[in-house]
Amino acid sequence: SQQGEEDPQALSIQEGENATMNCSYKTSINNLQWYRQNSGRGLVHLILIRSNEREKHSGRLRVTLDTSKKSSSLLITASRAADTASYFCASSPLSGSARQLTFGSGTQLTVLP
Amino acid sequence: DTGVSQNPRHKITKRGQNVTFRCDPISEHNRLYWYRQTLGQGPEFLTYFQNEAQLEKSRLLSDRFSAERPKGSFSTLEIQRTEQGDSAMYLCASSLSGGVTEAFFGQGTRLTVV
Numbered sequence A: 001s002q003q004g005e006e007d008p009q010a011l012s013i014q015e016g017e018n019a020t021m022n023c024s025y026k027t028s029i030n031n032l033q034w035y036r037q038n039s040g041r042g043l044v045h046l047i048l049i050r051s052n053e054r055e056k057h058s059g060r061l062r063v064t065l066d067t068s069k070k071s072s073s074l075l076i077t078a079s080r081a082a083d084t085a086s087y088f089c090a091s092s093p094l095s096g097s098a099r100q101l102t103f104g105s106g107t108q109l110t111v112l113p
Numbered sequence B: 001d002t003g004v005s006q007n008p009r010h011k012i013t014k015r016g017q018n019v020t021f022r023c024d025p026i027s028e029h030n031r032l033y034w035y036r037q038t039l040g041q042g043p044e045f046l047t048y049f050q051n052e053a054q055l056e057k058s059r060l061l062s063d064r065f066s067a068e069r070p071k072g073s074f075s076t077l078e079i080q081r082t083e084q085g086d087s088a089m090y091l092c093a094s095s096l097s098g099g100v101t102e103a104f105f106g107q108g109t110r111l112t113v114v
Helices: none
Strands: A005-007 A010-014 A019-024 A029-037 A043-050 A055-058 A061-066 A071-076 A085-093 A107-112 B005-007 B010-013 B019-024 B031-037 B044-050 B053-057 B065-068 B075-079 B088-095 B109-113
Touching (some): A005 A085, A010 A019, A043 A055, A043 A061, A071 A085, B005 B088, B010 B019, B031 B075, B044 B065
Parallel strands (some): B010 B109
Antiparallel strands (some): A005 A019, A019 A071, A029 A085, B005 B019, B031 B088, B044 B053, B088 B109
16 A cells, blocks of 8 residues: 555646645655656656755755655646646655655646646 | 666556566666556555665565566566456666665556456
């Protein structure tokens, strides 16, 4: 079963608007990563945030991490039609199988032109 | 293209047949992972190699599944006696070892068992 849950499951916005996706996880983590997946394709790595970081930026992406709530959010600013894809968070646990990523079920983002 | 390469991209097979997929990781990466993704779900971990050693296997990896990574380079994932429930996207990823590292994924092999 998936460790993470993502919210919302689907999001539809107009081009130029901001999109926010949330992710929750269950166990203590070493880091959390966000990926994008276009339909039927592989995953593209977007950003990694370590457990001792609270916020990270990369271009139009902003990721926050709240380890006390075991949650993270991904903000995409000034969205474009090309941002249409599924977005997944993936957590790397602090102990145990630290090398495997546990993925959430994803948020399907649709950006309307 | 120096990314993770997977072959074939698509495979249609009859139930009961054996299939084999190949993954070529990024050349300097010594870690290699296999994941399975069904429609509408996130990827689920199957197995992990550090160089040629298979260090972890998920309970999802039944005895019909076997993975190898000879010489610590490319990897193969074989499914024997395929079942309709094996239909999924099989994703390979690679990463460097040590510390906090990003995993880079291939385009995946979509398996359809009819």
